[in-house]
Amino acid sequence: MTGFDTRAIRAGSEPDPLTGAVVPPIHLTTTFRQDFPGELLAGFEYARCANPTRTALQDALAALEGGVAAYSFASGMAAEDAFFRAVLRPGDHVVMGLDAYGGTYRMFASVYAPMGITNTPVDFGDLAGLDALLGSTPARVVRIETPSNPIMSIVDVAAVAQIAHRHGALVLVDNTFATPALQRPFELGADVIVHSTTKYLGGHSDVLGGAVIVNSQELGDQVYNMQNWLGAVSSPFDAYLTLRGIKTLGVRMERHSRNAMALAQSIVAHPAVETVYYPGLETHAGHDVAARQMSAFGGMMSVTLRGGQDAARLLTTRTELFILAPSLGGVESLIEWPAGMTHTSVEGTPLAVPHNLVRIAVGIETESDLVDDLTQALDSL
Template sequence: MPQGFNTRSIHVGQTSEPTTGAVVPPIYLSSTFQQEVPGTPLNGFEYSRCDNPTRTSLQENLASLEGGLLAYSFASGMAAEDAFFRAVLKPGDHIVLGNDAYGGSYRAIEQVYGPWGVTNSCIDFTDLTSVEEVIKSTKPRVVRIETPTNPLMTIVDIEGVSTIAHKHGALVLVDNTFATPALQRPIELGADVVLHSTTKYLGGHSDVVGGAIVLSDAGLAEKVAQIQNWLGAISSPFDAYLTMRGIKTLGVRMERHSSNALALAERFENHKAVERVLYPGLASHPGHDIAKRQMSLFGGMMSMQLVGGVKAAESLLTNTKLFTLAPSLGGVESLIEHPGLMTHHSVEGTALEVPANLVRISVGIEDIDDLIEDLAQALDSLL
């Protein structure tokens, strides 16, 4: 019988150290490895840019959790995404991505790959008829999905879009950072590739930066492995260790993140200072039914649009006490930020521009009564 998610998150890639019996494997900080015979690495390890035992442990774990064949760990989420695109794109290729995609990814696609001859289309993935029309006409090499999206919390039908993309010969990449494999596994829904900023929920403690690519095809995985090796944007052994330590509690943390976020969304959906709450766990969310089908829980990310516009947003951000004003997300502590001014300013003036009255909240695992009290007093101060 296959082992469960939480069991695998703790044990896959993690075996006791044979010399001492240490339950937690050591961090292999060595940059190079001894060879007994020239040109024959011991157990495959030669030089840590190419392979490192600590990084290998993390990669094995990630592949297992996402239901992929192989995984590769990088120094950041953007480095991971860049490695994948370098592995599969050539001048003249096309990328289809969501019209509310993460600003940093759009910036790379538009401003880095664009001058190299890679074009892109930004579309509404919730309209499958329109999705098929665009994919059929543009013949993309890659269809890039986020779900839930950052920061508008749009839900994309992974299975539906993947079926259309494969029909027209495109690869499907899903950024699974918000949901994590604890709540959603895109490869099981038809995706070819999963992307993570492991900085976020996988690391889970706001103390390590990293990224990962998980693949279901051996040939495609070999190309990504080559880019990882040749260009060297690898995660360090210590970063791989911290990420692995975070993953051990991923399942239980995501349960708490999700229950806290749902409680906040329900509590403040009808607050007088709130125009609308964006959270897929609410029945009012347009993607709620799809989210129920492809996610086990709804995650810890939510956004709010405020009645008073950008001034209300700025005021809210400076009046919370437990919700720390900071970019990033997915840590045990609750964070709040203004995407338009902080994490998504690179898409200002484009089709991906974020509403000025939007605040994004990464709901932590604090006691829910304390979180409700803090957000309530901050929202009440806007009235």
């Protein structure tokens, strides 16, 4: 199974050997019969340890990212937490981007800092600065998010990984925005990939989930222990919905990317717009790196407005098709105001976002309908 779409459709989804059902059943059972104590019939014992539907999803996730193993969780935050708990110890240091999902920063500031784990937000565009920082303050993990949430900054994963590895750090990439359909962090030097599968992998705004994918079994065993011991696992039904979403990931990402590019180009010169942050635009600071490490530019963009915070908030109420709601990655287009919604937890920190910024998750509706709707909303300001 070499083609991406073949893997997305077939990995983990073999027809049921007992009945021939092409779509394998959802295994709701929490426990599994044994013939003799400790002799498992098919490797399954108790659903927190493993469940066939979760295993199917994990096999698909590992195949899509080209990893050795994958572990799926009840949310993106649960997944990332399991990884960090597996590898961090008091006194450890983590380097992350200046622009990242607010919830991740909050987890470090509120949960890990009191355990004696420090973090330094950095500008990954400054490679010499990163080299100097890691030389003076070694880090256990360098955490990259590219494109980042919400400013759409692009990080050169290969360049950062080379420096991080030279200083003995593990490289984690949050691949939520790009997805493995557009970007393969393991091929660029990452050691571990995390996802909020709530977004594009699920793809329909109807299932919360997260995943950790590793490229070594040693790391995998550590993450598996956290999954099994702490238990923030995907439910069988959530695992099934995510697996179902993954089958159409390739075609959805093509359409998300096409619509987003058309939308970015259509509003970039609008008088109400200050800057459009979309890596597909040649004017985007990370365009060249994105063109090198992504096969298309994805469905996420942000826009700053000349009218400031008031214009930004107003714009989110003036669209008819774009729904005012947090989150992203579903088939429907969403619009939100990060400073007061998804990124309130980073206000006053180095990760704070501009108040005139609006984030847009471009869906897969008809392109011209999206362009018309956003244009009329901008015209109305």
